[in-house]
Amino acid sequence: MRDDKTIAIGADHGAYRLKGLFVERLRSLGYEPLDKGTDGEASCDYPDYAVAVAKAVAAGEAGRGILLCGSGIGMSIVANKVDGVRAALCHDHYTAKMSRMHNDANVLCVGARVVGDDVALDLLAVWLATPFEGGRHQRRVEKITAAERA
Ligand code: RB5
Numbered sequence: 148m149r150d151d152k153t154i155a156i157g158a159d160h161g162a163y164r165l166k167g168l169f170v171e172r173l174r175s176l177g178y179e180p181l182d183k184g185t186d187g188e189a190s191c192d193y194p195d196y197a198v199a200v201a202k203a204v205a206a207g208e209a210g211r212g213i214l215l216c217g218s219g220i221g222m223s224i225v226a227n228k229v230d231g232v233r234a235a236l237c238h239d240h241y242t243a244k245m246s247r248m249h250n251d252a253n254v255l256c257v258g259a260r261v262v263g264d265d266v267a268l269d270l271l272a273v274w275l276a277t278p279f280e281g282g283r284h285q286r287r288v289e290k291i292t293a294a295e296r297a
Contacts, residue, residue, distance in 0.1 A: 161217030
């Protein structure tokens with residue numbers, strides 16, 4: 148069942164350390180992280196973790212998801228292959244906020260080699276706290292869903 152407090156999280160080796168910081172911050176903000184790996188700094192393949200997190204969100208196992216890799220790019224490409232997932236690669240407070248307000252992004256992707264820890268934790272907090280604006284954006288999000296089905 149969908150639980151808005153459960154957040155699926157995954158990373159590859161390039162962002163394993165940042166995942167640890169995110170897990171801690173999620174807990175301190177009252178969320179329940181659902182850790183889909185990776186479990187160490189050994190080289191691994193980002194699609195494995197992107198698919199695990201995206202499927203958890205699409206299936207309602209988690210309310211939202213977070214994916215971290217070196218650039219954030221690979222994770223966002225893969226996550227957006229899964230129907231029902233709107234993954235947003237965010238680099239700052241503004242993109243994190245807009246991805247929620249206008250796009251109803253349900254997966255946040257961050258590049259651990261792109262932004263510093265403090266920026267990453269700031270955009271995590273704003274992404275979690277910002278609601279979808281709805282209105283004209285609802286119509287646009289519905290068109291994304293329609294495109295998936297076409
Ligand atoms: C791993 O070296 C790197 O390619 C990966 O973390 C990510 O940046 C891919 O998009």
